[in-house]
Amino acid sequence: MSKTHLTEQKFSDFALHPKVIEALENKGFHNCTPIQALALPLTLAGRDVAGQAQTGTGKTMAFLTSSFHYLLSHPAIDDRKVNQPRALIMAPTRELAVQIHADAEPLAQTTGLKLGLAYGGDGYDKQLKVLESGVDILIGTTGRLIDYAKQNHINLGAIQVVVLDEADRMYDLGFIKDIRWLFRRMPPANQRSEHAVLRNPLLPCSRTGVRADEQRRIC
Numbered sequence: 001m002s003k004t005h006l007t008e009q010k011f012s013d014f015a016l017h018p019k020v021i022e023a024l025e026n027k028g029f030h031n032c033t034p035i036q037a038l039a040l041p042l043t044l045a046g047r048d049v050a051g052q053a054q055t056g057t058g059k060t061m062a063f064l065t066s067s068f069h070y071l072l073s074h075p076a077i078d079d080r081k082v083n084q085p086r087a088l089i090m091a092p093t094r095e096l097a098v099q100i101h102a103d104a105e106p107l108a109q110t111t112g113l114k115l116g117l118a119y120g121g122d123g124y125d126k127q128l129k130v131l132e133s134g135v136d137i138l139i140g141t142t143g144r145l146i147d148y149a150k151q152n153h154i155n156l157g158a159i160q161v162v163v164l165d166e167a168d169r170m171y172d173l174g175f176i177k178d179i180r181w182l183f184r185r186m187p188p189a190n191q192r193s194e195h196a197v198l199r200n201p202l203l204p205c206s207r208t209g210v211r212a213d214e215q216r217r218i219c
Contacts, residue, residue, distance in 0.1 A: 005033060005034065005057070006031040006032065006033060007031060007032050007033065007034055007036075007037045008031065009031065009032040009036075009037040010030055010031055010032065011024050011025075011029065011030065011031075011032060011036075011040075011065070012025075012030070014040050014041070014044060015044060016040075016044070016065065016069050017068070017069045017072040017073055017111075019068075019072060019110055019111045019112075020065060020068050020069050020072065020107065020110075020111065022110055023068075023106055023107045023109070023110035023111060024061075024065065024107075026106065026110065027106050029061065032058070033057050033058035033062075034053070034057065035051055035053040035057050035058055035059055035062055036058050036061065036062040036065070038051075039051050039062045039063075039066070040062065040065065040066065043062075043063075043066035043069075043070075043193065044066070044069065046193065048193065049196075050167075050196040051063075051196070059165075060099075060100060060103050060165070061103065063089075063163045063165070064100075064103060064104050064107060065107075066161075066193075067087050067089070067137065067161045067163060067193075068104075068107045068111055068113060068137075070087075070160065070161050070193055071086050071087060071113060071136060071137070071160065071161065072111060072113070074160060076158060076160070077157075077158045077160075077187075080158045081155060081158070082132075082133075082134040083131070083132075083134070083152065083153060083154050083155050084154070084155045084156070084157060084158035084159075085116065085135050085136060085137060085138040085154060085156075085158070085159065086136045086137065086158055086159065086160050086161065087136065087137040087138070087159065087160060087161035087162070087163070088137075088138050088145070088156065088159050088161070088162050088163070088182070088186075089137065089138070089139040089140075089162075089163040089165060090140065090141070090142055090145070090162075090163065090164050090165065090170070090179065090182070091139065091140070091141060091165045091166065091170075092141070092165075092166050092169045092170045092173055092175065093141065094119035094120065094121055094141055096165060096166065097117060097118075097119045097139050097140050097141055098117065098119070100139050100165060101115060101117045101139050104137065104139065108137070113136040113137060114133075114134060114135045114136045114137070115135060115136070115137050115138075115139065116130050116131050116135030116137070116138040116139065116140075117130070117138075117139055117140060118131070118138060118139070118140030118141070118144040118145050118148055118154075119140050119141045119144050120141060120143050120144045120147075127144075128148070128153060131148065131153055131154060132153070137161075138154065142170070142175050142178035142179060142181075142182065143178065145178075145182060146178060146181060146182065149182070149185060155185075156182065156185040156186045157185070157186070157187065158187075159186040159187060159192055160187075160191075160192050160193065161192060161193045162183075162186065162192055162193070163196075164179065164196045167196040
C-alpha cells in the first residue's frame with residue numbers, strides 16, 4: 001500500500017480489534033488512504049460495501065482490515081468443521097489471489113488467523129494440504145474453489161465474510177455463474193458481511209450482481 005495520498009484519519013481512530021491495529025502498525029501503516037477512511041466506518045458498522053478506486057489506493061488493505069476485524073470480533077458458528085473457512089475472498093486471476101494472500105500474511109501472523117490459497121494451474125496438492133489442516137480465510141479463483149467444494153474439501157456453510165476483488169472484471173470474464181454457485185452454498189446474505197471491490201471507476205455496482213448497502217467511489 002502506497003504511503004502517498006494519505007489522509008489525517010488514523011487506523012487507531014477506529015474501533016478496530018487491537019491485534020489488527022498492531023499488525024498494521026508493525027507494517028508501518030498508521031494513516032488511512034481516502035478509500036480506507038471512507039470504507040472502514042461503514043464496514044465496522046456492519047454495512048455491505050462496494051468500493052471503487054484506482055490501483056494503488058489501498059483497496060486491498062481496506063477489505064483485509066475489515067475482514068480480519070470482523071472475524072476476531074465475532075465468534076465462529078457453532079459446530080464449525082475443519083473444512084469450513086470463515087471468510088472467502090474471490091479474485092479473477094491467480095496472480096491477484098497470490099498478491100492478496102501475500103498482503104494478508106502480516107495480518108495473519110499477528111492475529112493467528114489461518115490463510116488458505118486456491119487457484120488453478122498448479123499447486124493442487126500443496127493447496128489441498130493447507131486446506132485439510134483448516135483455514136479461517138480462503139483466498140482464490142472461482143474455478144478452483146468450486147472444484148474443492150464439489151469434492152467436499154471445503155464447505156462454505158460457515159462463511160461470515162465474503163469479498164469480491166475486481167468484481168467488475170470477474171463479471172466481464174464470465175465468472176458471474178461461478179460466483180452465484182458459490183453464494184448459494186453460503187449462509188443467507190443477512191448472516192454474512194459482503195464487500196465488492198471494483199476495478200473500473202465508471203462501472204456501477206449493480207452490473208456485477210453484487211448486493212451492497214453502500215457504494216463508495218474514489219477516482
